[in-house]
Amino acid sequence: MDILAVFGDALRSSVGPQAAAFALVAMGLNLQFGYAGLLNFGQVGFMLIGGYGLALSVTRFGQPLWVGVVVGLAGAIALGLLLGIPTLRLRGDYLAIATLGAAEILRLSFRSAGAEPLTYGVLGVQQYARGFYAANPFGSGELSLFGLSMTGTQVWIALVGWLLVGLFFAVTFVLIRSPWGRILRAIRDDEEATRALGKNVFSYKMQALVFGGCLAALGGMVLTVSSQSITPDAFSSELSFFAFAALLLGGRGTLGGPILGAMLFWFLASGADSLLRQAMSAGGLGGTFAGGLNSGAVRFILVGLALVLFMLFRANGILGAKQRKPVGSDHA
């Protein structure tokens, strides 16, 4: 078994376009859940709106790519308002249910036969981002850096993805350390007390939901442009929970947490995948065992196990405070 190859696969995917896309999605979730305490279980709905906003603007309406990006973001803002207006005045669980449901409704509507004239139905759209790839300065051949090889097109989309991550890291860095960010953190801790201090809590929660949703929409764009294909079923609910997993791994409510978490998440997922493939090809007892299993499912069992271990030893994530003592414990 070639452990080095497993490690290489894992490392490649932790810096690849998927990881960049998930970093954006998790950064959005961090604003919502990590800082403002909003339970958004439908982050994938924002990804879908972003991805489709881009794809359909280009294919159905013949618009340039940048118009598609604007349409995707506008769609995410609209979705945020639509979900937020009825739920953000209520207790947190209502937002959770509404977002979870809305994401599924979006997926099912986009794949329905009735929506086919707009959405292309279950088959979705392929090869719609040629304009983006035409601008690729790296060519399409294999590139190699520090022993990691990646195709030029993957490098190009990964570069754009990570540049977006960097840009929005800077934006959240400034915002979270400003009085604006202080209000979000206060809302997470005690919404009523924050209202009593004259803050319009509803408005701030809405801003966090919409801004976080826009980041997820950008993540959805990067993800689908990198695979050159968009289908409704690529946006199943588990993606929302992958974003949660990445965020909790890295540390909720920390600036770097979602980025580190997304990289680690893909490192673990691809590492597990590669390990299984190696075991299968090696044959023997391990191979029989691995071959008898659905490797797609097993990789997430392994990821889940790693997550459980992380949570046991670093409950606040890698960048979170090591161990927070229970509030008030020193007065007992």
Added chain:
Amino acid sequence: MPDTVTPLLHVHTARREFGGLVAVDVRDITVAPKSITSLIGPNGAGKSTLFNVISGFDRGGKGDWAFDGEDISNWSPHELAARGVIRTFQAARPIATLSLMENLLLSAQDQAGEHWMRAMFSRPAWRRREAENADRARELLARLKLSELADAPAGELSGGQGKLLDLGRALMCRPRLLMLDEPMAGVNPRLAESLIEHILWTRSEGATVLFVEHNMDVVAEISDHVVCMAAGKVLVSGTPHEVMRAPEVMEAYLGTDTEPDAAAIWHD
């Protein structure tokens, strides 16, 4: 209380029903400017409900009430705060993961950096304001004897310190009307003394105070005016002396057959 001064807060009518139950149905409660007015009454009298209705936390109330001549019926808390009406809660509500200093900076009402655009694009301006606010926050922390804890997370405070922080946050808002919901509940006598001092100081700074309180000694010591409620209605209002002597007040607190023993405790 002479009626010649225009009241700062004037509750013409306020009514709150829960299903068929009328929890509050009051008319003509006035709070004179620069006064300390206390709202007393037995448990279930509707004091806290009235507080919640006036402070915009319970939007189910009906009626009309005015602040400084302006109708503020069913305004939201942030609209009220913009006019200088600030409330606290019965239980201490420290914002746990923020430091004490951040709790106070959060409470300032004039920070333009709370808008995301200005937070992003006019950093120098909001940082200047932040520095000014921090000066005031340090003064308040010193006054409340919490200076040493300025950078500690507020979640680490004891219950009593939490009450002090709540008061500090309210003062940081530079309130015109400070509404305190049982500020002395569950605090030890020494802390209660210092809370009283801080409340008196607040008034000397120009604020008007309306507070709900159970402790009659405290009420008698600092109030200019007392409103006693029972079963959702105003029973009596007047000076502390008048109210405490009123037979209906004693009856409401102690039941109908006023035994001499009970009355003796009352006047202690």
